[in-house]
Amino acid sequence: MSWWVLHLDMDQFIAAVEIRRRPELKGLPVVVGGSGDPTQPRQVVATASYEAREFGVHSGMPVRAAYKRCPQAIYLPSDPAAYEAASTEVMDTLRSFPVVVEVWGWDECFVGAETDDPEQLAADLRAAVFERTTLTCSVGIGDNKVRAKLATTFAKQARSHAVPFEEAGTPGRRDVEGVYRLTGDNWREVMDHRAVRELWGIGSRMERNLNELGVFTVADLAAADLDVLRKRFGPNMGTWYAALGRGLGDTEVTDVPREPVSRSREETFPQDLVERAEVEEQLRRIAVEVTRDVVAEGRSIQRIWVKVRFTTFYTPVKSRKLPEITQDPEVIATTALALLEKFELRRPVRLLGVRVEFAPPDPTGPA
8 A cells, every 4th residue: 555645624614613503604605703793993804605705705804804895794703612622523533544644723634544545535534524523625635745735725626616627637536526636647737837826835925036036837946946946045945945846745744743833922903003102012012921921831932023014914024033042021022122123114003923933942951
């Protein structure tokens, strides 16, 4: 049997959990986020049902903007405890199979398995999840995590547009709904002509950087000069982007929980911060709070990031490595204020955030 990596992604997960406990909402546009009151300011959409997405509503947009696009939608408050419980149901269902489950969030995970028929395994996983939770999911099959993750996108597209698998580029097994296979065998056929933005881990900013180098498609990235990529993005990231263009990636799936490497706090203010003294006061408070969180976990800090979101939604981020590892809230607060000097505070501030990176554990410390 061969080792396969599967990526399982729940369909409209948060909305689906809400619809599960309110079956009368099935087939209606549903928007979840904030308090559930679309007239309240400074709230963000957590998720939207497929019916709401048809009106242009999507996660991350202000709830008020969603209401303008789809006033007839049902607006519900976010309930993280319910989503955590539903996620646990799903992951426990997957663990009942002879597979390795690596959780990446409430609504997605990687599954590693030895099998001669990955499509049948994927179908069995989907059926078990639906039978035990009534929630649906899509599954991408790959020979590594990069390809499995991308395959899930095609599985969702094939379901939503009723595209036969052979037309979507998947070899064999046309009878498995919600499943897509992407491997080295069909990587170039499926991916070469696509924009680099469609690759996992490449956002709009990185797409612009690559475009400046004459790299527009996945094929361009695969053929790009490695030295040029390393010079532009550094030796590690340049090498990673070159591998990404060829669909190369990690094949290991582990059920060991991932250790957090950072902690963050951010706050959207009920009213915009206009005066610099207000911004400094709130940033200092957030920096002290996140430091106390870290120290309570027995961690130390080696780097800090400050995020500022203006009323235009422009959101620059600045960072600095500390000269010495610390647990001192005053050091973190002072560094945050020093980073604030790098921002041009010409517009009111909507949000402030501080993220701190943990220092590696002391190997000489207690076991």
